[in-house]
Amino acid sequence: MKIAVCIKRTPDTESRFAIAADGKSLDAAGLKYDISDFDGYALEVALRLNEQQGPGETVVVSAGPEGTQEILRKALSIGADRAIHLGCDTLPYDGMAVAAALSAELRGQEYDLILFGRNATDSGNATVGLMTAALLDLPCVSAVSWLEIKEGRGTAHRELEGVTETVGFGLPAVLTIDEGIARPRLPSLKGIMAAKKKPLETRPAALGEARLTVVAMELPPERTGGRIVGEGPDAVPELVRLLREEAKVL
């Protein structure tokens, strides 16, 4: 199958976060970037499908500034066949603006599947995959936790707050991938060497108009926690009293 995997470059959430001088972004100093968590699962799904189902092509696509090429190169070292970088100075926050660029790139390219992560680690919006599918007028299943493709049709599971839905759909289709579906592999030394020879194309991102912008960013208020009620089971009566009288949750 010809499979596109759309990935995003996001800061590692283990980093210590500070707000930049502009008051509306993160201070880039000390931030490490990587492929967004769920996008890694999407890539793994694509690689396994093509390994299991015979000859195919896995194409990774990412929009963003120059540093985006690093995560595309990493995806190539993990096993993708080629990469497309849609360049822009800064990636807009508006999912519609990004979906416009991705759908322009993907349209007419005869992909059997277009995969996204369920949501990006940075914004947590979970919008671009579904929007891209709608702009391409393709069926879309979001938050897929299990997948089977057979004879041009797919079956997927998605988790709906305690209920598992089994969904059927025809190809081509767009899927957003939940975690747990397949543990992502790491790049091998051989893969890293091979990635240097794999094609990475760059062209400008045909972004849509950004009508949703970040105007301010702040760190959340510190919780005033850390109150040790006591040690061992003898502290239980005092805890229950506090839950009742102070917190009023019991």
Add this chain to the structure above:
Amino acid sequence: MSGLAVVEAREGALRKVAFEVVTAAKQASGMTGGGEVHALLIGGSNISASAPELGRYGADVVHIVEHPDLDRYSPEVYAATAAALIQAGSYRAALFCASAQGRDLAPRVAATLNVSLAADVVAFEFEGDAILARHPVYIGKAIATLRLTGTPALLSLRPSAITPVETPAAARVNRIEPAIAPRDARITVTDLSGRAAANLDLGEAPVVVSGGRGLKAAEHFRLVEELAAAFGNAAVGATRAVTDDGWRPATDQIGQTGRLVSPELYIAVGISGAVQHLAGMRTSRVIVAINRDRDAPIMKLADYAIVGDLFDIVPRLTEAVKQARADS
């Protein structure tokens, strides 16, 4: 301003998030000098019986699509129908809940209408022709203020971010047809499985009791379940380490890659508090931690913590909670 609340029902009953979204639409109307609050309710046979409940929270008009094949969420039918209604009604804003269903639905509607969507919003206000919305980013480690322009403006609201407020309104029913025939949908739900409907969902439960590796073995989760049962309104959650080990189903995972919860009371049992877990529960109103290690990250976050062996503490707490509830 007239606003539309796109509400959610499951198995024929409105979910709590439905009242949150209607309340938000009522607030939006109030911020912009009044105007009717409309709701869109899609469901199977007899779903129209739920319309008066939406009126209790301020819906002046309830648009109802009642169709035997729409008892379950059908993404394409719901999206086409919501988009058609939003366009026909010239609404200033349309509000969705950022539940699993709403997170699937709202982006489809936005792209169909070619408008932008502020997703998973915890608060909003109007600023001239724009809407300012607050949304946690970087797994809750920062909070962004977003500016959304264009009409209609689409917002999805994080569950539990808004407290439902009763403001009775007429809830006049307007029956409409689905914009595409359910049988024409390209995505079909063929099966549903999972917990009994009677169990509380993690996202809606007022109390969540979660267990981590400190429980040492799957069978010890019984302690967590018993504590949850003592509250009578609690759901059981788990850390990723625990779901990865198969002690609990993956759907119970709370954290960056699992469920985000924001209950009145969160009790962390044997959980050290990895940043990925904290991302899923840090906005809980009251946090209690029970842990052997007084330096564990969860103990710094907790409003109340007990240091010690959970195998001694949790059974005692279960009894005390039972007693406290019996007394009240």
